[in-house]
Amino acid sequence: PSTGGFAAVGEGSRATRDLAHAYAAAGATAISVLTEPTHFGGSDDDLLAAAAAGIPVLRKDFTVDPYQVWQARALGAGAVLLIVRALDDAALRGLMDAAAEAGLDALVEVHTHDDLERALAAGATLIGVNARDLDSLRVDRGEALRLLSRARDSGATLVAESGLTEAAHIADAAGAGAHAVLMGTVLLQADDPADRLRELVGGTPRRAPPRIPPHPTRPQVKVCGTRTAAGVAAAVRVDADFAGFVVASESRRAVSPAEAGRLAQGLHRVRPVLVFRDAAEDDVHAAAEASGIRGVQLAGHDAPPAWLKSDAAGLDPIIGVIHAPSSVRSAMCAAEAWYAAGASHVLLEGAPASAGGGRGAEAPLRIAQRLNRILPVGLAGGLSPSNVEQVVSATRPALVDAASGLERDGQPDAPRIGAFVRAARREPTGADRVTRRGRFGAFGGRYVPETLIPPLEELTTAWTAARRDPRFRRELARLQRDFIGRPTPLYEVAPHALADDARTDVRIFLKREDLAHTGAHKINNALGQGLLAKRMGKTRVVAETGAGQHGVATAAACALIGMSCVVYMGTTDIERQAPNVRRMHLLGAEVRPVATGHGTLRDALNEALRDWVANVADTAYILGSAAGPHPYPDMVAELQSVIGREARAQLLERIGRLPDIAVASVGGGSNAIGLFRPFMDARTRLIGVEAGGRGDGLGDNAASLGLGSPGVLHGAFTMLTQTDEGQVVEPYSASAGLDYPGVGPQLAALAVTGRLDVQRATDAEAMEALHRLTRHAGILPALESAHALAAVGRMLPSLDSGATVVINLSGRGDKDLDIVAGFDV
Numbered sequence: 082p083s084t085g086g087f088a089a090v091g092e093g094s095r096a097t098r099d100l101a102h103a104y105a106a107a108g109a110t111a112i113s114v115l116t117e118p119t120h121f122g123g124s125d126d127d128l129l130a131a132a133a134a135g136i137p138v139l140r141k142d143f144t145v146d147p148y149q150v151w152q153a154r155a156l157g158a159g160a161v162l163l164i165v166r167a168l169d170d171a172a173l174r175g176l177m178d179a180a181a182e183a184g185l186d187a188l189v190e191v192h193t194h195d196d197l198e199r200a201l202a203a204g205a206t207l208i209g210v211n212a213r214d215l216d217s218l219r220v221d222r223g224e225a226l227r228l229l230s231r232a233r234d235s236g237a238t239l240v241a242e243s244g245l246t247e248a249a250h251i252a253d254a255a256g257a258g259a260h261a262v263l264m265g266t267v268l269l270q271a272d273d274p275a276d277r278l279r280e281l282v283g284g285t286p287r288r289a290p291p292r293i294p295p296h297p298t299r300p301q302v303k304v305c306g307t308r309t310a311a312g313v314a315a316a317v318r319v320d321a322d323f324a325g326f327v328v329a330s331e332s333r334r335a336v337s338p339a340e341a342g343r344l345a346q347g348l349h350r351v352r353p354v355l356v357f358r359d360a361a362e363d364d365v366h367a368a369a370e371a372s373g374i375r376g377v378q379l380a381g382h383d384a385p386p387a388w389l390k391s392d393a394a395g396l397d398p399i400i401g402v403i404h405a406p407s408s409v410r411s412a413m414c415a416a417e418a419w420y421a422a423g424a425s426h427v428l429l430e431g432a433p434a435s436a437g438g439g440r441g442a443e444a445p446l447r448i449a450q451r452l453n454r455i456l457p458v459g460l461a462g463g464l465s466p467s468n469v470e471q472v473v474s475a476t477r478p479a480l481v482d483a484a485s486g487l488e489r490d491g492q493p494d495a496p497r498i499g500a501f502v503r504a505a506r507r508e509p510t511g512a513d514r515v516t517r518r519g520r521f522g523a524f525g526g527r528y529v530p531e532t533l534i535p536p537l538e539e540l541t542t543a544w545t546a547a548r549r550d551p552r553f554r555r556e557l558a559r560l561q562r563d564f565i566g567r568p569t570p571l572y573e574v575a576p577h578a579l580a581d582d583a584r585t586d587v588r589i590f591l592k593r594e595d596l597a598h599t600g601a602h603k604i605n606n607a608l609g610q611g612l613l614a615k616r617m618g619k620t621r622v623v624a625e626t627g628a629g630q631h632g633v634a635t636a637a638a639c640a641l642i643g644m645s646c647v648v649y650m651g652t653t654d655i656e657r658q659a660p661n662v663r664r665m666h667l668l669g670a671e672v673r674p675v676a677t678g679h680g681t682l683r684d685a686l687n688e689a690l691r692d693w694v695a696n697v698a699d700t701a702y703i704l705g706s707a708a709g710p711h712p713y714p715d716m717v718a719e720l721q722s723v724i725g726r727e728a729r730a731q732l733l734e735r736i737g738r739l740p741d742i743a744v745a746s747v748g749g750g751s752n753a754i755g756l757f758r759p760f761m762d763a764r765t766r767l768i769g770v771e772a773g774g775r776g777d778g779l780g781d782n783a784a785s786l787g788l789g790s791p792g793v794l795h796g797a798f799t800m801l802t803q804t805d806e807g808q809v810v811e812p813y814s815a816s817a818g819l820d821y822p823g824v825g826p827q828l829a830a831l832a833v834t835g836r837l838d839v840q841r842a843t844d845a846e847a848m849e850a851l852h853r854l855t856r857h858a859g860i861l862p863a864l865e866s867a868h869a870l871a872a873v874g875r876m877l878p879s880l881d882s883g884a885t886v887v888i889n890l891s892g893r894g895d896k897d898l899d900i901v902a903g904f905d906v
Contacts, residue, residue, distance in 0.1 A: 097127040101134035103275035108282060111137040111159070113263055125156055132157035139188055143167060147179040160186035160207070165196040166215055173203045188240065197228055206237045206454040209263060213243040220244035226257040233258030236409035236451055248281050293420055296457040297479055298835060301426075302505050303400075304498055305356060305461075306334040306484035312493035313347045319502040320739045320763035321351050323398070325378060325482070328368050329358035333491075334484065342372035349738035350764075354378050354400060359434075362388040369396070378402065381434050384415065385422035393423025400426040400459075400480075404434040409451045416458055426480050431462025449476040466500035470507050481505050503762045512830035513761045519711020519797075522834065524826035527710040529796045533690075536697040541712045543617045548719065553616065557609055561723065564641060565598045565608065569724075571731040571887070576877055578857035579850065579870055583877035584884075588736070591890040592728045592756065595862065601892030602724060602752045603634035607703055609720035611638035614701030621700045623647045625689040627654050627682030627748075628818030628865065629661025630892055631705030636670035638703075646670040649688040651680035654817045661896050679811045682749075682821045686795055706749025707825035710796030714825050721755025728887055729759050736885060744768045745889040746868040747786065747839075748818050750825030752891035757828075757837070766838060769828060770872040772814035773841035779804070783812035785824045786832045786839045794823040800832070815844040815900055816864035818892075842871035848904050850874055851894060863892035864900065 101112050114131045115123035123142070132138050137159035144150065144161050145168065153161045163176050173189070180187040189205035191197045192215055200208055210232065212225035222244045232239055241254035242263040251262055264281070271277035304316045305325035316324045326341035327334040336344070338355065345353035353374045357365060359381030369375060375395065379386065380402040393399060401419030406412035406429060416427045429452075431444045444462035452458050459480025464472060469481055487497045507513060510522040519525045527537060547553040561567040570593045576583035594602040607624075614622055622644050626632030632648040639646035648665055652674045655662055665672050678684035686709075693702040707717040725743075732740055743760050745753035747769040757767045774782035779802065782788065789800045792807060801823040802810045814820045831837035842850070847864055850871035855861045862870060869888050880886070894901070 095130070098130040098133055100274060101131040104278060105134045105136050107275040107278040109136065109278060110261070111139060113139040113141050113265065114158075115141045117142045125152075128153075128156045128158060137186075144176060145172070147176065150176060150179040150183050150185065154183045154185055158185065160188050162188050162190060162209075164190045164215075165200050166192060170199060170203065173199065177203060177205065190242070191228065194228065194231065197232055201232070201235055201237070204451070204454060206451075207240070208232060208235075208237045209240040209242045210259070211242040212245075222250065222253070226253060229254065229257035229259050234408050234410040236413045236455055238455070245281075251281060293417075293456050294425060294479075296453070296477075299506055299508070300459070300473055300478050301480045302502050303354065303459075303480060303482040304487060304493075304502070305482055306488070306493060307344065308334055308336045308340075309493060310344065310347065311495060312498070313344050315493065315495035315498040316351050317347065317349055317738060318495070318733060319499045320765070321498075321502055322480075322764065323352050323354050323376070323400075324348055325354045325356045325484070326372075326374070327356040327484075328372075329356065329360070329380075331358070338368040338371035338374075341368075342374060345372065345374055347737070349736075350741075351738075352376055352398065354398065356380065362386065362392065365396075366392075376400075378428070380404070380430065383434060385419050385424065389422045389424075396423075398425040399423060400428055402428050402430050402461075403458075404430050404432060406445055406448050409448050412445070412448050412452050412458070413455060416452065416456055420456075426459060427457070428459040428461050428480060428482055444472065446472065446476055449478055453477045453479065464501075466497055466504055469501055470504040473505055473507070474509055477509075506762045508761070508831075508834060508836060510830065510834045512827065512834050512836060515711070515715040515827070519715070521714070521827040522830035524791075524797070524799050524829040524833075525711060525714060526798050526826075527796060528793045528798065529710050530694070532694050533710070533796075536693065536702075537710055537712070539617070540613075540701075540716075543613060544712055544716050547613050547616055553612065557612060560608055560612075560641075561605070565604050566596065567723065568727040568731070569593045569596050571728060571735065572860075573735075574854075574858050574860075578854055580853075580874040580877045583874070584880060584882065586882050587877060587880050588883075588885045589873065590728075590732065590735075590740070590885070590887045591860070592724060592887060594724060594752065594889060594891045595860070595866070595893035599630070599634045599637050600895065601630035601634065601863065602721060602755060602889070603631040603705060603892075604637065605723055605755070606705065606717050606720045606751060607631065607634035607638040608641075610701070610703040610716070611635070611642050611644065614703070615642050615644065617701065619644070619699055619701040621645045621647070621696065622703055623649070623689050623692045623696075623700055624703045624705060625649045625682065625685040626661075626705060627651070627658075627685065627820055628816070628863070628892075629654065629658040629665070629896055630818065630863075632670065632672070633661050633664045633668065635703050635705070636665045636668035639670065640668050647692065648672050649675050649685040649692070651678075651682065651685045652676045653680035654682065654685070654820075655680075657900055658817055658896055659899070681811070682817070683795075683809075683811070690795070705751065706821070707751045707754045707827065708749045708795060708797060708799065708821075708823060714797065714827055717751050718754040718758055718825070718827060721751050722758045724752070724755040724889060725757060725759030728756065728889075729763075732885070732887065738885070739763050740765050740885045740887045741881075742766045742768060742884065742886045743889075744770065744869045744873055744886060746816075746819060746865045746891065747771050747824060747828060748783065748816075748821050748865065749823070750828045752865070752889050754825055754827055756887070756889040757831070761831075761836070767831070767836060768838045768840060768872065769832070770868045771839065771841050772812070772816055772819035772868060773843040773846070774813040774815075775844060777841075780810050781813055782841065783814045783819050783821060784839075784841050785812070785822060786829065786837075787841055789823075791829075797823075797826050799823050799826045800829040815904065816847065816868065816897075818863070818865040819868065840872045842868040844904070846871040846875075848901065851897075851901065855894075860890070861894040862890055863894045864897045866891045867894075
């Protein structure tokens with residue numbers, strides 16, 4: 082076999098550990114450990130011991146429940162055994178999904194042709210063909226070889242099992258299509274199992290596997306056929322990964338290499354690629370030289386050109402095209418050949434080599450679906466904004482490429498390009514959008530008493546109608562401009578204002594929400610919800626507040642539109658945010674102290690909800706965070722998304738591209754999701770910074786994303802700080818606006834899927850960042866925003882040259898002066 086074999090180990094932890102190390106030294110590429118204790122005398126201790134050898138370990142057991150999969154992961158296994166004969170189709174798929182979620186491989190074992198068909202139908206990509214019949218225990222190597230031959234075109238990695246006692250048996254298995262062998266008895270019966278392993282596999286030819294890049298978490302996007310400045314601008318606006326310039330003269334989209342180079346100067350971080358068809362080595366290098374573009378896409382070949390392997394170092398990226406593959410096996414062999422020759426990406430094209438791409442030929446979806454379970458390949462052919470989301474969901478491609486599907490009247494069309502990129506990058510988990518039931522992936526929903534269902538339904542209906550009403554949108558836009566003062570500035574600050582050892586070539590932009598009316602981002606949401614309440618015929622508003630900024634914003638909005646306002650605020654927060662309490666009184670709001678619990682934001686929110694339940698007929702509840710029951714998380718996020726939409730447009734105007742990193746502090750989450758939402762479809766790295774407080778212990782911080790666990794809080798399923806018994810633990814932070822035990826469900830979903838990078842900053846770090854920005858830039862930030870500043874200050878020395886960072890400066894720090902004065906920096 083070309084990639085090695087499994088070796089089985091026996092019982093006894095010390096003996097197991099020693100034998101596992103001996104097998105690894107003898108050339109085993111993985112170790113199979115029997116753990117079934119009742120009939121076969123196995124032990125989990127053996128698996129723990131074998132895992133110390135440092136090579137992958139297979140847990141060999143009767144796996145019938147997802148719990149066993151997660152148990153295998155906890156024990157250190159890299160794979161689990163699934164026996165097709167022991168499982169129905171639903172259970173097999175469910176256990177394969179559980180293994181994938183746990184980050185484990187699943188060796189799916191088959192014994193008959195029917196088993197093999199079921200394994201392939203379930204999508205198995207690591208298949209063990211066992212020569213031993215499970216009923217009679219008789220070994221039939223001939224039948225096993227026939228099954229291997231049948232499976233060789235599936236593209237799966239095949240493992241021959243049982244009856245392999247001689248080197249000739251291994252050679253026969255390899256000839257039939259096996260990539261690896263699993264040997265047990267023949268080794269353990271030998272006086273020295275490791276020597277016996279060397280003897281059996283020592284003469285077996287091996288080949289080094291090709292360098293296969295990791296599969297991206299979401300597909301990269303290539304906009305092909307770019308030939309105008311407008312097309313370049315469209316690719317930049319949507320932050321495409323690649324823009325393709327066709328230099329094949331026979332194409333109607335062809336441009337000269339010199340013209341491609343001129344257009345590529347406007348791409349900024351979108352990577353240019355020269356697209357060739359059946360090109361000779363000299364033509365490729367001449368075009369690269371004339372254009373200054375080092376990225377190439379090589380089409381029209383049945384295999385990588387012979388010259389590529391020696392010349393690949395000077396080209397990047399290299400996209401190899403496989404035209405109209407006939408089977409999974411042929412596509413896999415071709416993809417491996419491209420990767421071995423130095424390609425960075427491989428693209429499956431629906432059109433044959435003789436026809437060329439860009440003609441809308443249907444992409445080979447079935448082959449791509451299976452192949453992407455084995456190695457990363459992209460797709461081209463017939464893709465458009467209307468179908469790419471479905472194609473991505475079904476096939477999980479590493480790259481999607483379109484040309485004709487992005488054109489109108491034969492020319493690149495900016496709206497179609499934008500729609501294509503957004504659709505291609507939709508999060509498969511649903512974390513980037515809300516369902517009708519108020520879910521962002523697994524998080525969100527509506528966990529409330531029955532008495533709250535009618536007002537929430539009323540609010541949902543009203544919000545849905547209002548956001549579609551041009552008159553409502555115009556009125557909101559007018560007041561955002563004339564009352565709030567939007568757009569807020571995007572201010573570039575020198576790196577030394579955040580850290581002493583910062584790179585000087587990094588660009589840092591502050592989205593100045595501190596300059597919005599009332600001094601923070603909260604007014605964006607309060608004004609929008611206030612207009613909605615008036616539209617619904619309500620006359621009274623209740624709200625909760627922690628740092629006081631949402632209370633001030635709600636009071637200001639109510640004063641503007643003529644509604645009475647009651648703000649609930651914890652007694653602890655009233656004491657530490659006294660200036661904002663006075664502002665609320667001046668604006669005509671009634672501030673009701675909440676002394677229950679710890680007198681903080683959580684307790685204030687509880688009281689506001691009770692008030693709303695008792696007075697739903699004439700009262701609207703303006704929730705300040707992107708949290709709570711549906712529709713609040715989506716509504717607040719949408720109203721706050723004006724922050725990110727403005728920042729995106731301002732950055733494109735200022736620097737001609739989108740930022741590498743977007744950073745915001747995270748409490749309940751309204752300022753963070755407001756910045757992040759408009760960048761979700763971009764390549765921008767999203768970083769949420771939670772309150773690290775005084776340490777990582779339970780109750781010492783407000784880090785519900787980084788240190789919390791899933792649960793229900795204030796009407797939504799989300800991440801929160803709680804005990805193992807599910808009791809909510811009061812958080813701690815010097816920042817009142819971050820002092821909340823939960824987080825908005827969309828941020829929870831984004832964090833769980835990895836789209837959101839979660840970090841923490843302690844009270845001390847935030848205080849230091851506040852002082853530093855104040856003294857070096859003349860800007861006094863809110864303590865909440867200072868957490869984001871502190872995290873960026875930490876990362877500045879390690880950022881890439883020329884990196885661009887945008888930070889949501891969500892509020893000004895006047896309200897925090899007493900806290901800052903009492904903190905020893």
